[in-house]
Amino acid sequence: TDTVINMYYGSSTAANQQNATSVWSNGYQLVQHLPNGATLGLNDSAQNVSSTNSGMTATAGQIDGGAAFNSSGYYTLHNNMKFATSTTFSAWVLAAALPDGYGALFTDSDSDNGLFLYEPASQVELDYYLNADEPSSAHISTSTWHYVTAVISPTSTLNIYLDAAKDASSYSHQVAQNLNVIGDQGIVNGAETYTGDVDEVRFSNVVRSADWIR
DSSP, X not given: OOOOOOOOOSOTTOOOOOOHHHHTOTTEEEEEOOOOSSSOOOBOXXXXXXXXXXXXXXXXXXXXXXXXXXXXXXXXXXXXXXXXXXXXXXXXXXXXXXXXXXXXXXXXXXXXXXXEEEOSTTOEEEEEESSSOOEEEEEEOTTSEEEEEEEEOTTOXXXXXXXXEEEEEEEEOOOOTTEEEESSOTTSTTSSOOEEEEEEEEEESSOOOHHHHO
């Protein structure tokens, strides 16, 4: 491309010129890098607000640090996020084991809706549940990092992406309005938990294109 990137370094007297607000604008509601692999930080780079940790630990991530889920830990996102009729949410996930039925990734604190890992016949699929199962046709392997994305458009069309490739299945769907728990079924803590690691969690209230996701 013709994009120009400038880098300035080597001077300890250089002023801090970062502008996180402008970097993470354009609809971002949450951006979590989960650094640094030693101390778990749940700060949101988009709004500079932290989430609430309930038993999570720091671990090596796909990019620098990540968060480890041990089938009982989870964390609750801050309440500054605003979901509209359009939503995109994504993360890097590394499933340590097959879920026992469902393994919650992003769930609604007021219901049993959200994005899960789902295990039919010893195979792991992505499943967006909103009063009914809507699984992906692609499968996820355990002990391997995967980039998972779910996009819901204003026309209520749901598309799931696995490793930036659009799944063959698409559905008519609404947005679950309170996707604010990661790693646990929000309405029943301790149920349908996820075992594995997560990194680079991002929520937007806009529809991201396939090119953007790639």
